[in-house]
Amino acid sequence: MDVVSQLQKQFIDFSSSLYREGYVDDQFSQLHKLQDESSPDFVVEVASLFFDDAEKLINSMARALEQPCVDFKQVDSHVHQLKGSSSSIGALRVKNVCIAFRSFCDAQNREGCMRCLQQVSHEYTMLKSKLQTLFRMEQQILAAGGSVPLE
Amino acid sequence: MTVEHVNGDQFPSGLRVLAVDDDPTCLLLLETLLRRCQYHVTTTSQAITALKLLRENKNKFDLVISDVHMPDMDGFKLLELVGLEMDLPVIMLSGNGDPKLVMKGITHGACDYLLKPVRIEELKNIWQHVVRRKKIDAKDQNNSDNQDKPHNGSGQAEGMGNSDQNGKLNKKRKDQNEDEDDEDDEDDHNHEDPTTQKKPRVVWSVELHRKFVAAVNQLGIDKAVPKKILDLMNVEKLTRENVASHLQKYRLYLKRISCVANQQANMVAALGSSDPSYLRMSSVNGLGNYHTVGGPGQFQNSTFRSFPASGMLGRLNAPAGLGMHGLPSSGMIPMRHAQNSDNTTNDQGKFHPALLPGSHSGNILQGMPTSLELDQLQLNKNITSISELPNTKDNTTFHVSSGFPDARIGFGRSTNPLLDVNNNPLFLEGHPQEAHSNKMFGNQSLMSLNSGSSSRLPDHGRCNDNWSSAVQSSGIQPNSFSLGGDYKQPTLHPGHLRDNLSTMALPIGNSPCDVSSLHPLSNRFQDPKADLQFQAVQDAPCRSNVMFSPLNSAVSINGDVGPLGQCLDTNKTFFHRSNEFDSLGQSNFVDHFSMKINEVQRSSMQASSNLKEGYLMGQQKTQGSYISTSVDSLEDLFMSSMVKEEQDKVLVPEGNFGCSSYS
Numbered sequence: 001m002d003v004v005s006q007l008q009k010q011f012i013d014f015s016s017s018l019y020r021e022g023y024v025d026d027q028f029s030q031l032h033k034l035q036d037e038s039s040p041d042f043v044v045e046v047a048s049l050f051f052d053d054a055e056k057l058i059n060s061m062a063r064a065l066e067q068p069c070v071d072f073k074q075v076d077s078h079v080h081q082l083k084g085s086s087s088s089i090g091a092l093r094v095k096n097v098c099i100a101f102r103s104f105c106d107a108q109n110r111e112g113c114m115r116c117l118q119q120v121s122h123e124y125t126m127l128k129s130k131l132q133t134l135f136r137m138e139q140q141i142l143a144a145g146g147s148v149p150l151e
Numbered sequence: 152m153t154v155e156h157v158n159g160d161q162f163p164s165g166l167r168v169l170a171v172d173d174d175p176t177c178l179l180l181l182e183t184l185l186r187r188c189q190y191h192v193t194t195t196s197q198a199i200t201a202l203k204l205l206r207e208n209k210n211k212f213d214l215v216i217s218d219v220h221m222p223d224m225d226g227f228k229l230l231e232l233v234g235l236e237m238d239l240p241v242i243m244l245s246g247n248g249d250p251k252l253v254m255k256g257i258t259h260g261a262c263d264y265l266l267k268p269v270r271i272e273e274l275k276n277i278w279q280h281v282v283r284r285k286k287i288d289a290k291d292q293n294n295s296d297n298q299d300k301p302h303n304g305s306g307q308a309e310g311m312g313n314s315d316q317n318g319k320l321n322k323k324r325k326d327q328n329e330d331e332d333d334e335d336d337e338d339d340h341n342h343e344d345p346t347t348q349k350k351p352r353v354v355w356s357v358e359l360h361r362k363f364v365a366a367v368n369q370l371g372i373d374k375a376v377p378k379k380i381l382d383l384m385n386v387e388k389l390t391r392e393n394v395a396s397h398l399q400k401y402r403l404y405l406k407r408i409s410c411v412a413n414q415q416a417n418m419v420a421a422l423g424s425s426d427p428s429y430l431r432m433s434s435v436n437g438l439g440n441y442h443t444v445g446g447p448g449q450f451q452n453s454t455f456r457s458f459p460a461s462g463m464l465g466r467l468n469a470p471a472g473l474g475m476h477g478l479p480s481s482g483m484i485p486m487r488h489a490q491n492s493d494n495t496t497n498d499q500g501k502f503h504p505a506l507l508p509g510s511h512s513g514n515i516l517q518g519m520p521t522s523l524e525l526d527q528l529q530l531n532k533n534i535t536s537i538s539e540l541p542n543t544k545d546n547t548t549f550h551v552s553s554g555f556p557d558a559r560i561g562f563g564r565s566t567n568p569l570l571d572v573n574n575n576p577l578f579l580e581g582h583p584q585e586a587h588s589n590k591m592f593g594n595q596s597l598m599s600l601n602s603g604s605s606s607r608l609p610d611h612g613r614c615n616d617n618w619s620s621a622v623q624s625s626g627i628q629p630n631s632f633s634l635g636g637d638y639k640q641p642t643l644h645p646g647h648l649r650d651n652l653s654t655m656a657l658p659i660g661n662s663p664c665d666v667s668s669l670h671p672l673s674n675r676f677q678d679p680k681a682d683l684q685f686q687a688v689q690d691a692p693c694r695s696n697v698m699f700s701p702l703n704s705a706v707s708i709n710g711d712v713g714p715l716g717q718c719l720d721t722n723k724t725f726f727h728r729s730n731e732f733d734s735l736g737q738s739n740f741v742d743h744f745s746m747k748i749n750e751v752q753r754s755s756m757q758a759s760s761n762l763k764e765g766y767l768m769g770q771q772k773t774q775g776s777y778i779s780t781s782v783d784s785l786e787d788l789f790m791s792s793m794v795k796e797e798q799d800k801v802l803v804p805e806g807n808f809g810c811s812s813y814s
Binding site: 030083085088090 | 174179183186218220245247270
């Protein structure tokens with residue numbers, strides 16, 4: 001069907017761009033491999049968990065950095081967790097920012113940390129919106145009767 | 152499950168895995184991957200829950216996969232505990248691939264160390280660890296059994312091996328008699344065929360461990376040899392090999408603790424606070440707590456014993472903790488007055504109740520013999536377990552003394568995990584609500600300590616004698632605080648730790664939150680913040696309520712007097728403190744600790760046992776006893792070391808908990 005083909009093409013293009021631009025990496029495609037009949041919405045589920053968790057972590061980091069006396073260990077701990085979950089889902093850019101973030105935490109550099117926080121927040125927001133678009137496209141294809149093309 | 156069962160058609164499918172990770176994303180991913188490998192997966196995001204599940208039925212799981220970085224308990228601690236108690240293979244998981252961490256995992260006994268993101272290929276191989284371990288155990292068991300056979304003659308040992316897959320010595324013993332005859336025959340078979348023989352795992356239950364620790368202590372850690380320990384323990388069907396391997400683990404644990412303690416000590420030193428040994432205690436407590444979970448009542452004496460240095464203290468704490476929980480804020484109430492309005496902790500008064508009466512408790516502490524010989528722990532000096540008071544939460548209504556500089560109870564972060572554990576266990580144990588409150592205490596206190604007091608006790612370490620440990624432990628403090636109210640709160644100068652303590656204590660005590668804060672503190676002390684310095688404020692009117700916060704935390708939270716007791720043991724000072732505590736609550740705390748230490752402990756232990764029951768709510772007097780009890784349980788070793796250091800220090804951490812209930 002035309003509509004389906006079109007949608008599929010759009011989907012592929014969009015998806016490739018995510019990989020190309022480094023928003024997601026191979027781990028993300030691994031997640032797709034885990035999706036099957038027994039867990040048909042696995043990727044969406046994991047992504048949702050990630051979003052919730054990441055938001056909480058980012059907020060915690062922000063709060064911690066706002067303190068007059070910053071507890072860098074605490075911030076570092078949040079960053080570490082975000083790094084872990086972003087790497088689990090394949091959120092490459094977010095993960096990379098986290099890596100840089102950690103070194104600022106080690107150095108107890110508040111300015112650096114604040115910058116990283118902004119960056120991580122930005123990357124996260126971008127990723128979230130991109131993934132939501134991707135998922136929406138998948139839904140559209142399925143609704144149109146087609147199947148989602150694999151990577 | 153046994154390999155035998157699974158073997159057959161399904162192995163490695165059907166492997167029962169317990170996955171622990173606080174990150175939900177990773178946990179879901181891990182679960183899915185494991186399911187894909189056809190394993191049976193149980194997941195939890197809390198280490199404490201994991202331990203609970205494991206303890207409920209030791210044979211329910213074949214393997215544990217745990218994240219390293221978790222908020223409620225350090226993954227390494229969990230690893231140790233699982234290894235000590237259940238002897239299951241544990242695989243560590245982390246986003247951090249630093250070789251040092253990997254090494255740490257391996258030294259703590261991990262079978263493997265995986266990096267995130269986890270790949271399915273790696274998970275497909277984890278079953279090998281299970282088989283490997285089972286084989287090794289089977290061989291050991293066989294050897295043991297064989298050896299025991301001639302000794303026993305009754306085939307009890309065999310019975311153990313064969314019949315009791317669970318490996319629960321206790322259980323085996325019971326079953327032994329019945330199956331004795333049968334066992335003999337089976338044993339023969341079994342011995343011949345190690346691979347198929349079920350290796351009965353020796354389950355180091357709390358009691359058993361307690362005996363073990365008592366025996367070790369009696370002999371002296373350096374002179375403790377398996378044979379002698381075995382003789383002293385006088386447990387049937389326990390083989391020299393079992394004891395030897397357990398001893399090895401125990402030693403490793405102590406070493407680790409001492410390292411941590413040393414570090415803590417350094418921290419403390421830096422802070423000026425008491426010794427890191429305290430920290431150790433915390434850690435120990437942490438473990439202890441764990442045990443306590445099993446049965447708060449046990450803590451009292453037994454628990455302490457059973458705790459291996461590693462954290463058995465935690466157990467001890469449990470009893471104390473129990474008390475704490477129970478302590479209604481009554482104790483706190485008094486504190487409230489004392490405290491400034493700042494202390495929002497009034498509500499937290501939960502734990503204080505007991506504390507207030509504190510005066511009697513002090514005696515208890517005194518009684519505590521600092522005989523804990525935790526050489527390794529070196530608790531004594533550093534009882535100031537500096538647990539940093541988590542300033543994070545402002546539960547700490549410490550505001551009380553405004554003057555309080557960050558009272559950091561440096562309880563060794565390491566302890567925190569334990570503490571945390573403890574806390575939970577306690578709750579679980581018997582008082583669900585208490586558990587809750589305990590938690591509160593812990594957290595609260597901690598928090599209060601930190602936040603409110605921001606008083607750094609640390610400097611105080613030097614605190615005048617009494618301080619030794621800013622027992623922040625949640626519960627106590629509040630109580631103490633109340634006392635503190637009497638104290639001169641205003642003088643919270645670092646130099647006046649005492650005062651600070653009191654003030655600090657107040658906040659803690661005041662709010663039930665304190666307790667909880669302690670909780671977090673304790674748990675977290677370990678993490679970081681808790682620099683609770685147990686400052687045993689003896690003389691100061693403030694009485695260092697801050698008893699080992701860390702310990703307390705652990706203890707308090709759990710309500711285990713244990714942890715406190717532990718601390719106390721070492722520190723006679725605790726006793727002092729307790730005595731000095733005007734508020735019972737304080738004494739309570741200290742008592743907890745001191746209790747452990749000696750005779751006093753005994754009495755207190757009893758008291759503590761009461762705590763367990765109902766968190767001694769009214770037992771303030773018993774507080775002292777609590778401590779004692781806890782002390783005893785704690786293996787005294789730990790405690791004494793801790794206590795020793797600062798005699799003055801009143802490690803009341805436990806007291807806090809207990810104290811609260813004292814009201």
